[in-house]
Amino acid sequence: LIIILKSRQIGASWLMSVYDLWFAKFHDSAEVHIVSNKETAAIEKLSKCKRIEKHLPAFLRHTITDNQLEMHFVNQGSTIRSFPATASASIGYTASILDMDELEEHPYAEQSYALAKPTIDAGGQYIGVFTVNKLKAVTLAKTLFEDAWEHPETSSFKALFFPYWVRPGRDEEWYAKTMQEVPEAELEGLSKELYMEQAYPRSVKEALAPSRTTMLFDFDALDGMKEDIGSHVSIKVLNAELDLNVINIYQDYTLGQYFIAATDTSKGYAQDNSVTCLMNVRTGVIQADIMRNDLSEEELAFHSVALLERFKSPLWYIEANGPGGVTISKARTLRYKNLGYQDEKRTKVGFLTEGHKTKEGLKGT
Template sequence: MGYQLSKKEIYREVIKCGKDPVYFINNYARISHPQKGLIPFKTYDFQSELLKDFNNYRFNIILKARQLGISTVTAGYIVWLMLFHRDKNVLVIATKFGTASNLVKKVKHILKNVPEFLQITSITIDNRSSFELSNGSQIKASSTSGDAGRSEALSLLVIDEAAHVEGLKELWTGLYPTLSTGGRCIALSTPNGVGNWFHKTYTESEQGINDFYPTNLPWSVHPERDTEWFEKETRNMSRRQIAQELECNFNTSGDTVIHPDDIKRIFGNVKEPKHRTGFDRNFWIWEEYSSDCTYLVVADVARGDGKDFSVFHVIKLETMEVIAEYQGKPTPDIYGNMLCSVGKEYGNALLVVENNSVGFAVIEKLRELEYPNLYYSIKSTHQYVSQLEAEGISNSVPGFTTTQKTRPLIVAKLEEFIRNKLITLYSARIANEFKTFIWNNGRPEAMRSYNDDLIMSLAIGCWVRDTALETSKREVEYQKAFLDSMIMSNTRISTAIPGMRGYNKSYDIDTSSKNKQALEEHKEFLWVYKG
């Protein structure tokens, strides 16, 4: 028979447990182990520190590796909160309703297995995904639908695998007011690329911009894991899986179109522009015009709905450096004037404008301003023709057409240029766009609520540079070689023989010497004719 606590000792233990979640969990919480069954929950140092953070900070965000027991620690904290406090309302949301329900199940299991003398409250309503205690505290799991948690006043909101919850930014807009009465939030997740709510909130918390307290828990915080364990675990994992599951690396964990190593290299080249000019100060210039260089200006025109930007790049073709860049929201007529001015400033550079619906208005403005070097192509084939040739071709169109057929081709060309280090970028704006430019169901595009205007404009520039301009250059070289191969001879020949009228001896050909020379050349190169 075990030792029985006196009423005074029980009172002291209840008070002690109610004040300190770390003490309660380490002494009285029991959890299920897959091999050992029901065992005492003894927290590691990093888990104990996390429990203290839950208690000390209203908003906690945890970037974690897999299998560190963080969900179980969170479940233990919820048990402590509900058991020793009245009228606590806890909501758990996750990527799937089943995942949220599993966390509620963990909470219930820990609660049912605390010692009898600590069961100062009992379960009055018990469902699969929710339960309520006699002290008024309750917990429930919820799906990630738009009305999750609305019309409730929450004491604690737990968002499990927050980086993987679709549309969490919009969901948080509805959930945040439910915490306005002093409620707390615990958001925990492995990384899932950049640009999502979890990434944005975590990085801003590190900078002190929001109220969340950040905690980073990579695989190495576990005292029982070493390099040998890491090598064994990662033997059959891809680089992306390792970054996501173990290393807590945002950049490498995402499914970005451009490889994370290339994005890192791009950020390494970022530098402040020499000049920030234009009517809105958004025209960034790194290098001025040089008469020794050739330039290409590539423009993408905003749809006009306020969500995207009109952008252009100035590319120095000799070195493939983007030496100027613009991103803003001008009206089509102002944008047309701006493009005309920039094109002329850079030596009447070839000007490529994407001819979407609004793009045609900009192109018409450029034609009205008589810009001398607009990009034209043959409809459907996208073959480049000069502005002069285009006037005589009925199916030529001004500008570049981005379609379902050409979009993947130009993006692939951009990726090729970046992977092979054929292009140099200095802009922080486009570098940040690459971080949120991902594969979505096989389609390369920006994450929700982000833009890819600078990327698509640059992709068009890479395509034009490598196909249209190179093909045109080759055709010029072929024509030059053809003309160079043509010769003119002024040799005169006369068929008159001695005695005929008009005979002139100076026109006679010395056939004997010519034949002799031909025989010598024949002998010299006889080995060529022999098979």
């Protein structure tokens, strides 16, 4: 399993086409699937495989039959198929390779990743290739890459990064000239500096840094919080009916303190964490949390209730998205007595973040 973050125009698409072709030519009964964000892109990617095959020496060429979306190797029984990135792309096949071209732009990336599970479980390859889009804050491509890059020891993916200068002839002089000549039509609201970070990144940090123009929160403050995470060390809690393999307690409950809690239940895609966070209202310090990617919605509720009851059942807001609804239902079954509500009449448990495009709208939740 490989996830590749790349600069534009470094030949990655051609390299993947060579690999796809090689695999189909020299592995019997192979199913190589190219999934691109649009049908025209899928056809173009497959045409690269055909062009490479056509220009090979005669002794390396194979007998093929083909159409616009398929390339079949008669003697090997192998096929390269291209698909547009629909919600059910390549469903019905168990692929040897899933070549997810420009994964950042796939409109149904999470759904297709879930459908790829039979391929992955059967030992097939899932290779995601992408250039970042800074106007999209959270995507499957970014999530897979960040997890693999920051936690290589636990991620099932191998993360690879290729900056702008891997292509010969590109240096800082080229970079400055290219930035100066970027057409206004390509910027899509980004500054020229942000556009270059998006299209021709120098580093992973530069590539993944969000656009400040689209952020709801202060980037420097969030960066500081991220650095502060390293200073949190779990303490040992004695005689507690808590699973401390799941629950992290950094400062235990003390009399006279007040707390508030919130939960974000993961959708389960791309090893995203489910999180319950407990904050001291007076100090703003996170005193305990749960951060796991292997809990069901019901298990998250069970462990969260156990944690929060140790802190005298503070007001608890649960994000009321799809999986969050299951967590809310389980919390009610467990008779948690202090759930937060969206409305004054207390008819809608939890909170929602969808549909808010401004800081004010999000704070209003």
